[in-house]
Amino acid sequence: MTTRAPAPPPAEVAFPALGTTAVLLVTDPQALPAAEAVLRAELSAVDLTCSRFRPDSELTRVNRNAGDTMTVSAPFAEALQAALRAARLTDGAVDPTVGRAMTALGYDRTFASLHPEDARPLPPAQPAPGWRRIVFDPRSRRLRLPPHTHLDLGATAKACTADRAARRAAAATGCGVLVSLGGDLTVAGQAPDGGWRIGLADDHAQPATDHTPAIAVTSGALATSGIRVRTWQRAGRILHHIVDPATGESVGPVWRTATVAAATCVDANTASTAAIVLGHRAVDWLRGTALPARLVDLDGNVMHLSGWPPDSATTPGPTPGDPR
Known part of the structure; x- marks a missing residue:
């Protein structure tokens, strides 16, 4: 009788990207360089296309020309379509036209460059112009934003990049791949025995412990949105990066974190945001989507929806959290 040698543990690399941390794991350690090259190429492309903070990005050019009709690139069109789909599926709860509101709140540069305490007064909050006012023809890629409208494609573009990079890396290497961008992650290829062990926490950058709840993922994606990590002070108020399009202000605190599982990272990110x-309306809305979800309120009470398994503590791998 012969016994199969145990598979080597997944190989991992992590590095700063898109204002957060990119983490790549592969089941075949020899495939790590090729998979990393794929991921870095995807990250470079989306940064040049969709960054709010680069003066040379396509998004900056589009926002600068709001009110005019222009032709956008195919990558930008793909990112915009993902953002518009997210807006449609959430009835505008996730809306790409919050760019000016983000800037008004003080999130006008990379998070690492923000002043943690800013004494400048806050300008009066204004609702986002609304995604329905965007005129876009996917076939010709002709786009017209309403005047004075700025897009923010960060969350959906990041999630699309995770999905695309994982698929491409798995196809290039023939092994199992996990890509996590700021804790929003997607997997492709054959998962390791027992699945990818994913820790659940407010902040993906914090080291996991034996008491960290964890879940096994064999396919699809997870995304976590929360209000505790990307915070700053402006005029004495604590603000965070998730904006309510209806008010133009940071969302009022109800849930500390929301984690959602879906077939793709972009769908998981859309639902968690x-x-x-x-x-409070999220419970019924999430049940309507039938997506497994885990909500944590401000006191740390946990709610599981649509078949999300009970929390179990075990030594986990990458930790979702810190959404962009």
Whole structure:
């Protein structure tokens, strides 16, 4: 009788990207360089296309020309369509036209560059112009934003990048791949025995412990949205990066974190962000989607929806959290 040698543990690399941390794991350690090259290429492309903070990005050019009709690139069109789909599926709870509101709140540069305490007064909050006012033809890629409208494609573009990079890396290497961008993650290829062990926490950058709840993922994606990590002070108020399009202000605190599982990272991210924006209404809305979800309120009470398994503490791997 012969016995199969145990598979080597997944190989991992992590590095700063898109204002957060990119983490890549592969089941075949020899495939790590090739998979990393794929991921870095995807990250470079989306940063040049969709960054709010680069003066040379396509998004900056589009926002600068709001009110005019222009032709956008195919990558930008793909990112915009994902953002518009998210807005449609959430009835505007996740809306790409919150760019000016983000800037008004003080999130006008990379998070690492923000002043943690800013004494400048806050300008009066204004609702986002609304995604329905965007005129876009996917076939010609002709786009017209309403005047004075700025897009923010960060969350959905990041999630799309995770999905695309995982698929491409798995196809290039033939092994199992996990890509996590700021804790929003997607997997592709054959998962390791027992699945990818994923820790659940407010902040993906914090080291996991034996008491960290964890879940096994064999396919699809997870995304976590929360209000505790990307925070700053402005005029004496504590603000965070998730904006309610209806008010133009940081969402009022109801859920500390919302984690959602879906077939793709972009769908998981859309649902987790919508849950934070919807507040108490998120429970019924998430049940309507039938997506497994885990909500944590401000006191740390946990609610599981649509078949999310009970929390179990075990030594986990990458930790979702810190959504962009």
